[in-house]
Amino acid sequence: MSLIVQKYGGSSLADAESIKRVAKRIVETRKAGNEVVVVVSAMGDTTDELLDLANEVTPLATGRELDMLLTAGERISMALLAMAIKSLGQEARSYTGSQAGLITDAKHGSARIVDVSPTRVRAALDGGAIAIVAGFQGFNRGTGDITTLGRGGSDTTAVALAAALKADVCEIYTDVDGIFTADPRVVPNARKIDRITSEEMLELAAAGAKVLYIRAVEYARRHGVTLHVRSSFNNNEGTLVVNPKEGESVEEPIISGVAADLSEAKITVIGVPDVPGKAAQIFTLVAATDANIDMIVQNVSTAATGLADISFTLPKSEGARVLKALDDDKRLVGFHSLQYDDQIGKLALVGAGMRTNAGVSAKLFTALFEAGINIEMISTSEIRISVVTRADTINEAVRVVHSAFGLDGEEVAKVHGGTGR
Amino acid sequence: MSLIVQKYGGSSLADAESIKRVAKRIVETRKAGNEVVVVVSAMGDTTDELLDLANEVTPLATGRELDMLLTAGERISMALLAMAIKSLGQEARSYTGSQAGLITDAKHGSARIVDVSPTRVRAALDGGAIAIVAGFQGFNRGTGDITTLGRGGSDTTAVALAAALKADVCEIYTDVDGIFTADPRVVPNARKIDRITSEEMLELAAAGAKVLYIRAVEYARRHGVTLHVRSSFNNNEGTLVVNPKEGESVEEPIISGVAADLSEAKITVIGVPDVPGKAAQIFTLVAATDANIDMIVQNVSTAATGLADISFTLPKSEGARVLKALDDDKRLVGFHSLQYDDQIGKLALVGAGMRTNAGVSAKLFTALFEAGINIEMISTSEIRISVVTRADTINEAVRVVHSAFGLDGEEVAKVHGGTGR
Numbered sequence: 001m002s003l004i005v006q007k008y009g010g011s012s013l014a015d016a017e018s019i020k021r022v023a024k025r026i027v028e029t030r031k032a033g034n035e036v037v038v039v040v041s042a043m044g045d046t047t048d049e050l051l052d053l054a055n056e057v058t059p060l061a062t063g064r065e066l067d068m069l070l071t072a073g074e075r076i077s078m079a080l081l082a083m084a085i086k087s088l089g090q091e092a093r094s095y096t097g098s099q100a101g102l103i104t105d106a107k108h109g110s111a112r113i114v115d116v117s118p119t120r121v122r123a124a125l126d127g128g129a130i131a132i133v134a135g136f137q138g139f140n141r142g143t144g145d146i147t148t149l150g151r152g153g154s155d156t157t158a159v160a161l162a163a164a165l166k167a168d169v170c171e172i173y174t175d176v177d178g179i180f181t182a183d184p185r186v187v188p189n190a191r192k193i194d195r196i197t198s199e200e201m202l203e204l205a206a207a208g209a210k211v212l213y214i215r216a217v218e219y220a221r222r223h224g225v226t227l228h229v230r231s232s233f234n235n236n237e238g239t240l241v242v243n244p245k246e247g248e249s250v251e252e253p254i255i256s257g258v259a260a261d262l263s264e265a266k267i268t269v270i271g272v273p274d275v276p277g278k279a280a281q282i283f284t285l286v287a288a289t290d291a292n293i294d295m296i297v298q299n300v301s302t303a304a305t306g307l308a309d310i311s312f313t314l315p316k317s318e319g320a321r322v323l324k325a326l327d328d329d330k331r332l333v334g335f336h337s338l339q340y341d342d343q344i345g346k347l348a349l350v351g352a353g354m355r356t357n358a359g360v361s362a363k364l365f366t367a368l369f370e371a372g373i374n375i376e377m378i379s380t381s382e383i384r385i386s387v388v389t390r391a392d393t394i395n396e397a398v399r400v401v402h403s404a405f406g407l408d409g410e411e412v413a414k415v416h417g418g419t420g421r
Numbered sequence: 422m423s424l425i426v427q428k429y430g431g432s433s434l435a436d437a438e439s440i441k442r443v444a445k446r447i448v449e450t451r452k453a454g455n456e457v458v459v460v461v462s463a464m465g466d467t468t469d470e471l472l473d474l475a476n477e478v479t480p481l482a483t484g485r486e487l488d489m490l491l492t493a494g495e496r497i498s499m500a501l502l503a504m505a506i507k508s509l510g511q512e513a514r515s516y517t518g519s520q521a522g523l524i525t526d527a528k529h530g531s532a533r534i535v536d537v538s539p540t541r542v543r544a545a546l547d548g549g550a551i552a553i554v555a556g557f558q559g560f561n562r563g564t565g566d567i568t569t570l571g572r573g574g575s576d577t578t579a580v581a582l583a584a585a586l587k588a589d590v591c592e593i594y595t596d597v598d599g600i601f602t603a604d605p606r607v608v609p610n611a612r613k614i615d616r617i618t619s620e621e622m623l624e625l626a627a628a629g630a631k632v633l634y635i636r637a638v639e640y641a642r643r644h645g646v647t648l649h650v651r652s653s654f655n656n657n658e659g660t661l662v663v664n665p666k667e668g669e670s671v672e673e674p675i676i677s678g679v680a681a682d683l684s685e686a687k688i689t690v691i692g693v694p695d696v697p698g699k700a701a702q703i704f705t706l707v708a709a710t711d712a713n714i715d716m717i718v719q720n721v722s723t724a725a726t727g728l729a730d731i732s733f734t735l736p737k738s739e740g741a742r743v744l745k746a747l748d749d750d751k752r753l754v755g756f757h758s759l760q761y762d763d764q765i766g767k768l769a770l771v772g773a774g775m776r777t778n779a780g781v782s783a784k785l786f787t788a789l790f791e792a793g794i795n796i797e798m799i800s801t802s803e804i805r806i807s808v809v810t811r812a813d814t815i816n817e818a819v820r821v822v823h824s825a826f827g828l829d830g831e832e833v834a835k836v837h838g839g840t841g842r
Contacts, residue, residue, distance in 0.1 A: 079487070
């Protein structure tokens with residue numbers, strides 16, 4: 001008997017009909033002899049509707065009350081799903097994050113899981129029931145308050161429960177067939193990846209692949225949870241995200257995939273005195289704004305001026321905040337000026353095989369050069385190369401790179417409506 | 422400094438605008454130097470919408486999951502109200518029934534409060550905040566599950582908190598100006614009652630007055646909580662429901678009001694052997710169905726037949742169930758047949774003054790007789806007389822009785838849209 005954690009996103013639970021369809025699928029998994037724990041997001045657009053309501057009441061909604069409000073969403077979907085399963089003759093019990101033992105810190109809106117004690121979930125399974133757990137939410141012991149985990153929180157809930165319950169697999173259901181070598185809307189003949197390491201998946205997620213959230217992949221990697229990303233609209237095998245043990249030989253392609261991200265902007269700090277500690281000073285200011293910095297590039301200062309330029313990328317939504325923080329301390333740091341550019345695109349090529357394969361960067365830069373695409377920033381990790389280009393060339397860049405590394409498939413990938421949440 | 426518990430129903434919290442209006446009112450109460458605890462129902466039609474959703478998923482929704490679903494409603498309204506209050510510069514914190522210490526038994530859908538320990542609510546008040554509490558819901562310690570209190574549950578929550586916190590008054594906000602001597606839609610010149618004893622209010626509520634639920638009034642009476650029923654749409658004084666101490670002299674009119682109820686049906690058990698224990702046998706069967714029996718009348722058996730007829734009234738919704746239970750044991754009890762009549766109306770005249778005033782029944786029966794209205798059943802308590810008539814004569818009956826006892830006012834009462842919940 002296997003223990004399977006299944007996570008269904010809002011698009012798989014859009015209305016009563018969808019909930020009944022998902023219930024049937026869950027009951028089939030149970031009847032095949034598995035123990036099943038299901039993690040749910042809020043139905044369809046519920047979360048957005050609740051946010052709209054909050055906004056009508058006040059644009060200044062605070063963390064604690066906003067979390068109280070938003071957690072109503074999963075409460076509705078989990079209760080309905082439990083009812084639907086029971087109406088199919090299978091015992092089911094729904095649990096809030098708090099009841100399922102998802103203990104977090106007190107940071108409302110983006111709480112971190114600090115402990116998982118799914119005693120009641122385990123008891124429900126032992127009693128032969130299917131356990132339904134509200135995703136995205138937790139409980140802080142110190143304040144006694146309800147918290148939420150932030151974007152992609154339901155994926156994280158599913159992975160955390162899978163780890164705590166020592167599940168055989170954590171299935172993430174979405175409305176696409178799995179992880180692709182590139183976004184099928186940009187590269188129509190992108191191939192579904194059958195198997196990928198969590199390390200590569202992490203780089204793809206960080207580089208903008210939307211199907212899985214980086215936090216969930218990190219958690220899965222740290223706890224050795226196997227993920228299976230698949231569609232709730234068919235029974236196809238999806239993508240397995242695995243954690244090969246140290247030294248374990250994994251037959252894998254050099255390159256797993258290409259991801260693109262248009263959600264970032266670039267800030268350039270111009271005329272930074274080239275003396276020790278200046279970069280530290282700048283990024284201490286930036287860190288104080290809680291912004292998520294991605295790529296950082298510093299050019300070499302010319303001896304003549306003794307001044308350097310430092311560029312970094314960050315989410316567009318955080319641009320104004322960081323610009324203000326830097327400008328406030330312009331004199332202290334002693335730079336000349338700031339430049340802000342929100343017309344950039346980021347492309348990342350990911351693959352564990354590039355560790356042992358020379359020439360990957362050369363091939364990437366050549367492909368972009370031949371397509372006439374200019375590279376503005378470069379940053380590399382052991383299994384990833386990222387480049388920044390103009391936003392309007394990013395799709396073309398993804399296509400030429402995808403093709404240059406032999407990732408193109410023969411069929412055109414089927415795409416359902418939109419990406420999962 | 423007074424401690425005031427305020428309860429707002431769904432019609433007072435229909436949308437973002439209403440919530441902001443209510444928030445303003447609450448902040449005014451706080452700024453006048455009072456400690457304020459607010460109990461909320463779900464917004465407008467939320468509860469009905471959630472029930473519709475459940476019904477789409479399965480008509481067989483069970484207690485535990487239905488309670489989990491429905492409690493999402495108050496969660497939304499309380500969080501929004503807390504946000505609205507905070508946006509006015511006043512500290513506010515919302516609490517679920519469980520967080521507010523509303524401990525109940527495990528009977529899902531109609532749980533009884535067994536303990537109230539509002540530690541966190543008290544702490545919020547001590548910290549200068551306004552506490553918002555979800556009405557209608559509680560927590561069972563044995564199962565660790567969320568429960569709901571059933572119809573009128575938010576009123577009960579408010580009264581229970583008022584009792585536990587030793588509040589000075591529990592204000593029940595609704596969309597009418599208070600308790601009237603009769604339903605203003607039936608008797609346009611009905612008068613608002615300024616002051617009524619909880620004993621009388623109990624009789625009026627039991628007799629069909631919809632503004633307050635009987636359970637809340639019972640709880641208030643048992644714990645000596647003063648209720649103030651008033652409109653959330655104006656600042657008029659409403660109706661005070663008081664608990665005079667034993668022997669305390671209360672200046673009060675003989676008759677407080679007239680209530681009517683069209684929601685009941687009458688079952689007559691025909692040809693019951695007139696031997697000891699038969700009535701007990703019948704009502705044991707009825708009790709096993711959990712039905713709420715109201716009036717019971719048994720006629721005298723004629724010596725010739727040795728058979729009696731027993732009639733009783735009960736909510737129409739419970740008619741089929743009770744008929745079946747009786748019919749199943751027809752042979753055992755030995756009656757002839759059953760009659761079911763759902764075209765009855767019940768009128769109740771309530772007033773503590775009738776204890777010491779002879780002739781109230783005579784006056785009531787005379788008024789009905791003169792209006793040509795036939796009386797089918799009569800039952801009396803110390804401060805109430807109820808009669809059953811044909812359903813289509815009930816409004817006329819209310820009007821003539823209201824007039825006969827001098828309750829008619831000079832003005833026509835203002836009625837807002839519908840009764841509160």
